[in-house]
Amino acid sequence: MSKRTTVTLQDAYLAAQRAAASAAQADPAVTAYAELVRGQLTLMGEDPDREGLLRTPERVAKSMAFLTRGYTMSLADVVGDAQFEEEHENMVMVRDIELYSMCEHHMLPFFGKAHIAYIPNGRIVGLSKLPRIVEMFARRLQVQERLTEQVAEAIDEILAPRGVGVVIEAFHMCMMMRGVEKQNSRTITSALRGQFRDCPMTRGEFLGLAHRG
Ligand SMILES: [Zn+2]
Numbered sequence: 670m671s672k673r674t675t676v677t678l679q680d681a682y683l684a685a686q687r688a689a690a691s692a693a694q695a696d697p698a699v700t701a702y703a704e705l706v707r708g709q710l711t712l713m714g715e716d717p718d719r720e721g722l723l724r725t726p727e728r729v730a731k732s733m734a735f736l737t738r739g740y741t742m743s744l745a746d747v748v749g750d751a752q753f754e755e756e757h758e759n760m761v762m763v764r765d766i767e768l769y770s771m772c773e774h775h776m777l778p779f780f781g782k783a784h785i786a787y788i789p790n791g792r793i794v795g796l797s798k799l800p801r802i803v804e805m806f807a808r809r810l811q812v813q814e815r816l817t818e819q820v821a822e823a824i825d826e827i828l829a830p831r832g833v834g835v836v837i838e839a840f841h842m843c844m845m846m847r848g849v850e851k852q853n854s855r856t857i858t859s860a861l862r863g864q865f866r867d868c869p870m871t872r873g874e875f876l877g878l879a880h881r882g
Pocket of ligand 1: 776
């Protein structure tokens with residue numbers, strides 16, 4: 670077999686994976702968090718040294734870093750230059766954006782869907798950016814009300830549209846697994862700005878579309 674000299678995309682991918690893995694391992698924040706998780710396990714009455722739990726603290730630390738990565742993201746990074754001049758004056762809507770977040774009261778997940786619409790005022794944003802804006806704010810400790818407002822605020826900030834509407838419907842594990850143990854109650858929040866707040870027809874059209882299905 671001849672010696673391979675070409676570096677393939679797969680090689681580059683694997684090298685990046687290895688670099689990421691060793692960087693995460695060396696990260697003092699991961700180590701410190703893992704130490705806390707060990708303490709948690711002990712307080713639960715568990716033995717953090719039993720085989721099944723040996724690598725759990727490190728896994729939890731890395732998982733938590735992923736679940737809260739929104740803290741490291743900025744609106745400028747997320748949106749980049751994906752803004753375009755456009756004279757479109759009707760509602761632009763993206764429905765059913767999956768979201769996963771964690772409530773700041775119990776640090777338990779809440780998950781559901783976001784529906785976002787805006788009416789452009791000379792500028793539009795790449796459609797794929799709307800889910801990324803949701804992601805940026807959802808991947809932090811949150812309350813659903815604030816998350817909804819922050820998404821609306823961000824779209825207002827980057828586009829200065831004629832109006833923006835955000836509806837989030839979510840199931841909260843802190844209600845489903847504990848507390849009232851209500852498995853089927855959905856929490857619905859909305860944030861309406863500009864024409865979505867001031868014009869009953871626009872508001873009605875948006876809320877009708879958001880709540881359909
Ligand atoms: Zn909660």
